[in-house]
Amino acid sequence: MSTRPSTWNVPASRVAKNAHNPIRQIVDKLKVDPNAEKDLISLALGDPTVFGNFNVDDSCNEAVIRNLQTFKANGYPPAHVLIMLKSPGTEQARAAVAEKFNHPDSPLTARDVILANGCSGALDLAINVLCTEGQNMLIPRPGFSLYENLAVSRFIEAKFYNLVVGDSYFNPERSWEADLEHMESLIDDKTACILVNNPSNPCGSVYSEQHLRDILALAEKHHLPIIADEIYCDLVFKGNHFYPMATLTKEVPILSVGGLAKKYLVPGWRVGWVTVHDRNGILKEVHEGILNLSQLILGPCSIIQAALPDILHNTPQEFHDKTIEQLEVCEMAYSLNTKISEEGISQIPGLTAVVPQGAMYMMVGVNIADFKDIKDDVEFTQKLVAEENVLCLPGQCFGYPNFFRIVITPPADRLKEAYERMKQFCARHHV
Ligand SMILES: Cc1ncc(COP(=O)(O)O)c(C=O)c1O
Structure with a gap:
């Protein structure tokens, strides 16, 4: 019936x-x-x-046009496999990202890179792979609203740790640091990860090496992985320095997310990535999990993927x-x-x-x-x-x-x- x-x-x-x-x-x-x-x-x-x-720099436009005219970048990426099981992006594009962000203290290979639809897509993958319904994640306040939206839509609780304004005139480099005591007070059995955004939207802050190390120490103490949103990497003003979070730890597993949008001034091209930093095999399942998730929706546009090696490596300083x-x-x-x-x-x-x-x-x-x-x-x-x-x-x-x-x-x-x-x-x- x-x-x-x-x-x-x-x-x-x-x-x-x-x-x-x-x-x-x-x-x-x-x-x-x-x-x-x-x-x-x-x-x-x-x-x-x-x-x-x-x-955008002319060289990036030219790289796109060149690849468009080859007629070789019009298929589903990656196009070289007969049966597409996982879709983390083309080997060349992933290798280009790995090479760009490789660092002696946080080595990367193409396998550690998963391309996504913009940094938003990368955040979606990272949150989705680390957090399960009913868990919580720690998010900065003030912070980019997408973090909360992505978490809440999946029934993951967003817990906000305070950023402290500080004395912006006498000590500007310490403004908007995370209140670590507050952050620690939010951690419980259901906490799945801590999200750190550096440099920050909306604050425009750039964290010191010491502050990043302090956050990492807390994450290590509580065995929590970090999602490092580094979409504004290198966009720092004179007298400041950007430290990729993954280069500052040998212990804490990190999913870094980034993309072309801001540094290359092409937010509409919708290319982002997750890089998996996992020296001790802690993220073995998570790594596999992101690859699984990547097969649900194919990653970014084939033409931009094809142009990515040129964009990342030949854009003049x-x-x-x-x-x-x-x-x-x-x-x-x-x-x-x-x-x-x-x-x-x-x-x-x-x-x-x-x-x-x-x-x-x-x-x-x-x-x-x-x-x-x-x-x-x-x-x-x-x-x-x-x-x-x-x-x-x-x-x-x-x-x-x-x-x-x-x-x-x-x-x-x-x-x-x-x-x-x-x-x-x-x-x-x-x-
Ligand atoms: C902190 C932060 N993360 C991620 C994103 C999303 O970037 P995309 O446009 O590549 O999706 C933005 C966009 O403004 C942002 O400010």
Whole structure:
């Protein structure tokens, strides 16, 4: 006897219902008026290509065109196996990633690399392979919202460890370090892994070697693997240094995730990777597990995979240097630093910028008590866009109220204009 319902009833799955993006509800409140008097300046989107001042290097374009014209990169990657059981990417592309990130203290071979659809896809693989429904993972707050979304959609609890603002002027290199005591207090029997994002979105922080070692010591004490989100690797400003986490430990197993999006300025090309750092065979099953997961959905576009060896190995260093110089100009000149620039955002009464050391972002604190008619960061950004057509994401999008995040990739004159508008806005609303 069929127990089928007698009328239509087609619900969404349990996973789909849980896969909401909490940022959406906040962002939906930020209404951009298409008829506003002033033109829109969006400091909201972490896509460096939108203003046209950060462009992919010609050599990368040429590598794609060359591979397109061979007619050899149009098939399912990897195309050389007759029966595709696992789909971690083509051997050449994986070897190119392994060679690029190989380090004497964290050696890699092509086998340790799994290509994915952007770094988001790599995070999806890493979380999926390490965490099971009912477990929890430790995530930074403030942090990139995708971590929580991916975890929660799979019924994995997201537990947030605090990052501490610190004294950004006198000790900027220590800003947004993880509160290790808090992190340790969250660990329990169900904790599956710790996620560390360095350099950070939304903070723009770059961790010292010592701080990374301290996190690793905690992970080692509790036998927890780490997911190291290093998508902003090497995007660090003068005086700072990026340490790949896997190079600092011989004990803690690490899944590093990265991709082309930010460093090569091509987020739309959707190529990312997981690199498995497992010197002691601890991740044997996990490694096999990622390969299993990779067969569910084929990895990134065949053309970009074919071009990957050229992109990773033949992009001139001057291209990367120029990207950093451009970011530094934006950061120094207009964004923030009271000590360097009279025009810094922190000169605006009511706002305090936290000096970034890398990536493409800066967090700005809003001293709510200084404003007569603004109750929190969401209202601040709502009114800012309504009155001045400057769009920023409120800190609540990153789990961190009473801050807002600025993307520092717009051209300097746009940032300067945004700064001027913020100044006028704050003057109007200040007590
Ligand atoms: C910290 C962080 N991780 C991962 C990603 C996702 O990168 P992709 O565009 O390659 O999926 C982003 C994108 O903004 C990010 O900021």
